[in-house]
Amino acid sequence: MRVIIAGGGTGGHLFPGIAVAREIQRRDSASSTLFVGAEQGIEARIVPKEGFELQTLPVGGIKGVGAVRQVRNLAGIAASVFKARRILREFKPDAVIGVGGYASFPMLTAAILSSYPRVIMEQNAIPGLANRVLGRWVDFAAVTDTRTQSYFGNRAVVTGNPVRPEFKSIPPKHHVAPYTVLIFGGSQGAQSINRAVMDALAGLRDWKEKLRFVHQTGERQLDEVKNAYARKGFQADVRTFFNNFHEQYAAADLIVSRSGATTVAEIKAAGRAAILIPFPFATDDHQMKNARSMAEENAAMLIPNSELGGERLAAAVLDLIGDPERLKKIENNARRMAILDAEQRIVDLVERAIVRHV
Secondary structure, eight states: OEEEEEOOSSHHHHHHHHHHHHHHHHHOTTOEEEEEEETTSTHHHHTGGGTOEEEEEOOOOOSSSOHHHHHHHHHHHHHHHHHHHHHHHHHOOSEEEEOSSTTHHHHHHHHHHTTOOEEEEEOSSSOOHHHHHHGGGSSEEEESSGGGGGGTGGGEEEOOOOOOHHHHTOOOOOOOSSEEEEEESSTTOOHHHHHHHHHHGGGGGGGGGGEEEEEEOOSTTHHHHHHHHHHHTOEEEEESOOSSHHHHHHHOSEEEEOOOHHHHHHHHHHTOOEEEOOOTTSGGGHHHHHHHHHHTTTSSEEOOGGGOOHHHHHHHHHHHHTOHHHHHHHHHHHHHTOOTTHHHHHHHHHHHHHHHTO
8 A cells, every 4th residue: 555644744743644654554564655744844853763754845834924924835835736746646645644734735635636545634623724625525534533523524434533552552650759740732842831830840849859850842942941940959851852752651650731632642542640731722722622521531630721820730730749549540531531543443444545446
């Protein structure tokens, strides 16, 4: 099987695509998967390390940018469709999968124009722009849950959100000091979480010897956050980005993060307790919906971004770390919510789409 997986830009789009690519490899060792991403996305850093070929398109966003850049990016979309058609001619895929993100739109457009089998993956309750526009012309739309089905009609199939295999094999954690707190705000960091953590350190000073922090800050605040831990005397591994993130999950006693669909799926699969702080500007507030669905099942603790502060965060960390029995209950509830065969369901859809076009 030869498959193009298009999109990315953020880990939330890219990593489910990698999980699907791994499942394709598992089924067919002779398969070939090509990733097509944006020139400015994280895929250039991640995809080659995962062992897959990557080509890029000169495409960027058209929302939330200035007029000059908007015109330039619109021209980039047109140029990207032409390049995408060339990629199709050269690679000759059996199917194209769109995972969302800037590169997904031109690649799927080219696949539609050339009548290739095509499947889109939608991680969020409210579909992104590319999937909303192109969804009516795909063979199948793989959605995370029933909330999204109405956007795609009878093309929608509930599959869950794919998670890379290494997250699913993480063993239960035996909680002993020093307790590891893993903090991240997505693949690009989150300034409000970084600030709250720095402010929380004063309230955690009595636990200084019992806590260890692993903190993915993003580019902007690396030095500021690193210096804050050092000044307060806390053990901390602070980086802009961690590769092999499943290893950080495995070591974590507690996670503090946003609640994007992929992050939530990974937390469930790993069976880890988390304090979820939804990004307040997510489309249709979908991160709040993700976090609330877990909090209602006692599978995570929810702190709205509007209520986030150092004192509140410190209290939440101590409430959980100080009660190992509660941690275990939350971990078990999170794992029970996981859909662990999402990538298998999606590859099934890809195979069905290919048969349709024979």
